Amino acid sequence: MPTPRPGTPVRGSTTGRPIMAAMDLFGRRWALRILWELRSGPLGARALLARCEGLSSSVLYQRLRELTANGIIAASADGYELTPLGAALRDALQPLDAWATTWAETQERNDRISAEA
Amino acid sequence: MPTPRPGTPVRGSTTGRPIMAAMDLFGRRWALRILWELRSGPLGARALLARCEGLSSSVLYQRLRELTANGIIAASADGYELTPLGAALRDALQPLDAWATTWAETQERNDRISAEA
DNA sequence: GCTAGTGTTTCGGATAACGAAACACAAGGA
DNA sequence: TCCTTGTGTTTCGTTATCCGAAACACTAGC
Numbered sequence: 410m411p412t413p414r415p416g417t418p419v420r421g422s423t424t425g426r427p428i429m430a431a432m433d434l435f436g437r438r439w440a441l442r443i444l445w446e447l448r449s450g451p452l453g454a455r456a457l458l459a460r461c462e463g464l465s466s467s468v469l470y471q472r473l474r475e476l477t478a479n480g481i482i483a484a485s486a487d488g489y490e491l492t493p494l495g496a497a498l499r500d501a502l503q504p505l506d507a508w509a510t511t512w513a514e515t516q517e518r519n520d521r522i523s524a525e526a
Numbered sequence: 527m528p529t530p531r532p533g534t535p536v537r538g539s540t541t542g543r544p545i546m547a548a549m550d551l552f553g554r555r556w557a558l559r560i561l562w563e564l565r566s567g568p569l570g571a572r573a574l575l576a577r578c579e580g581l582s583s584s585v586l587y588q589r590l591r592e593l594t595a596n597g598i599i600a601a602s603a604d605g606y607e608l609t610p611l612g613a614a615l616r617d618a619l620q621p622l623d624a625w626a627t628t629w630a631e632t633q634e635r636n637d638r639i640s641a642e643a
Numbered sequence: 644g645c646t647a648g649t650g651t652t653t654c655g656g657a658t659a660a661c662g663a664a665a666c667a668c669a670a671g672g673a
Numbered sequence: 674t675c676c677t678t679g680t681g682t683t684t685c686g687t688t689a690t691c692c693g694a695a696a697c698a699c700t701a702g703c
Contacts, residue, residue, distance in 0.1 A: 415630030427626035432558040438659095438691070441549040454650055465692045470651065479629070480636060488650095494632055501625035504618035509544035512596070513532030515611055519597060555660065555690095571681055582661045587682065605681095 412475045434479065439464050440472050441502075444491075447482060448499050451490035529592045551596065556581050557589050558619075561608075564599060565616050568607035 413433040415426075435441050439461060446452060446460050454473070458464060473489060476482045481495040491499060530550040532543075552558050556578060563569060563577050571590070575581055590606060593599045598612040608616060 415626065415633050427630035428562065428623050429559075431622060431626040431629065432562060436553065436555050436558050438553050441553050442546075445545065445549060455648085463692080465694090466651075467653080467693085468691055471691095480632060484650095494629060497628065498622075498625050501621035504621055505548060505615075506545050508615050508618035509532065509548040511614065512548065512611060513544035515597060516532050572679085580661080582663090583682075584662085584684080585660055588660090 412478050414479060434475060437472065437475070439468060440476070443469070443472050443476065444481070444495070444498065444502070447489060447491050447495070451485055451487040453488035456488065529595050531596060551592060554589065554592070556585060557593070560586070560589055560593065561598070561612065561615065561619070564606060564608050564612070568602055568604040570605035573605065 413430040415430045417430070442461055442464075443457060446457055452460070454466070454469060457469060458466060461469075473482065476495075477484070477489075480492055481498060482489050483492050530547040532547045559578055559581075560574060563574055569577070571583070571586060575583060575586060578586075590599065593612075594601070594606075597609055598615060599606050600609050
């Protein structure tokens with residue numbers, strides 16, 4: 410399975426539309442999470458493994474390769490870190506974090522109502 | 527594999543932090559894409575299959591169940607559609623679309639430079 | 644030359660996704 | 674009525690992906 414890149418056909422879309430490539434890339438297990446863990450500074454591979462309970466090293470390195478090939482992260486002396494492009498992505502993902510909070514509140518309320526019924 | 531829900535432990539995180547649940551839920555194949563296709567109105571199951579080339583019906587229904595269980599989409603007479611919560615998610619994902627565009631431009635430029643070298 | 648810490652790859656077994664077929668149910672026409 | 678055609682949905686064998694533990698390579702300090 411090739412790494413999805415904008416401008417080339419990706420899994421599920423022959424148009425190569427950037428958002429399609431992005432959704433293929435980020436719709437792979439742990440991809441979003443790895444970005445999240447790198448949000449506030451560089452981390453080494455073993456540090457990433459420690460933070461992502463259940464992530465296997467083989468998948469980690471596959472994701473690191475994919476994200477590196479797409480210019481989102483880069484290896485430095487301190488480990489892997491977000492490139493400027495990756496930093497922009499982190500900012501673009503921030504509304505998702507905010508949404509997740511309201512999501513949690515909504516679901517809590519729904520669960521309570523279901524329990525009462 | 528249980529559907530990740532905010533407030534409960536999810537794959538890769540025992541804290542149940544909402545963003546972790548969200549990343550587990552959306553880090554599954556086609557989950558983001560299905561939301562994207564529903565962004566501008568309800569679609570039936572077969573319409574979704576037609577738009578997502580390569581998506582199999584078995585996975586589609588699994589994702590539809592997961593998204594429905596989390597109150598993000600709901601079945602109506604016209605097919606599946608975003609709930610208010612899902613609409614908020616769509617808006618939260620909009621910066622990602624914008625980012626993908628700049629991503630594509632950056633990668634094009636990099637590819638051109640690589641080709642020249 | 645040992646130990647301990649990195650980064651990274653390998654490989655067998657387990658899990659998730661594909662892909663095609665089938666089932667159930669409506670609505671419309673011959 | 675029977676047949677088609679369109680839905681939504683489930684099943685199941687095959688294939689791809691992921692897990693998990695182990696190992697390899699390299700560096701630094703003792």
